[in-house]
Amino acid sequence: MWFVISNRFFSVGLILFSGMLTSCSVQDDIAVDNAWIPEAPPSVSALAGYLDITNHFSNTMTLSGAESAFFKEVVLHQTVVDRETDFARMIEQSTVTIQAGQTLKLNPGGYHLMLLNPRQMINTERLIPIILLFENGYQKKVEFKVRPFRLHLEAN
């Protein structure tokens, strides 16, 4: 009898606890949207990751990098195309800041996560987890969809 009661109490506690957890993650957070990696032939050793990152915190957040077990290295990059000469450069960014309430868009021809030396097959069958790292220690795990570039063009 005693055992049953305590078990019941435990369950109630568990429900309360998980409720707290859920409400936490719904409130202040970093929200991500449209995370995708353009599909590429398996022999390619550099891929790009794109997504929209919205800062729902009340303070500025500084993205300082990313990591993934699927790649040897992930680097923050910005592509800059000179309008006049059409010369394109990929510039490594140590940090990118996102003001409170703002959305940072990583898009083809702009910011991207440079995904180097895949350790596993990157194909449309699976989601690719990448952890976004912020300067203040905050981390956000994001699952990226792999899809053909064509779909991105069609969506525009």
Added chain:
Amino acid sequence: MNMKFVVVVLLMLLLGMFLGMQMVKKNDATALSINVAPTGGDFVLQSKYGEFDLKDYRGKLVLIYFGYTFCPDICPTNLSHLTQALNELNETELSRIQPIFLSVDPERDSLDHLDNYVKYFHKSLIGVTGDELTIATVAKKFGAAYQKVTGESEGGYLIDHSSFTYLVDQKGQLKESFPHASDPLLMVKTIRNYLNN
């Protein structure tokens, strides 16, 4: 009096040195900048299917993009736009066009890898490359610039490069340069204009 003369001479020397250094800097910059009125021209490079000689393509429209496969953002963007354009064309039109991807990274882009890469985008694309000197000469002819950049990451070097897609007409003349991320439908329109000429 004599002292004044020496000071003036010294100042002029310093000024000369300063100007000289500025000019050297400027020259460095122009070496990287893009040829204003490129003329294009014939070239011979290698592909998985043997020698690629532009002369063999008289009578066809040739579309050329300079890039490298270790380029995850700009190159796939432009190749996808090109592919979208090619997908709009019918088989007869396609048979009169040869799109090529010219790798400026022969060190990492083997002919097999290059072929594998371009075929992912479009079946009619051919990947070509060659030795560094030949590539540099071809790039100069087309007004394409590129520069190797050694980054901080261990991923190896990057190559900053022009992102034009060049159109060479049936007579082997460079006619158009489509800028980065050109509207595929606009490319189709231009391509059809040249096919109907």
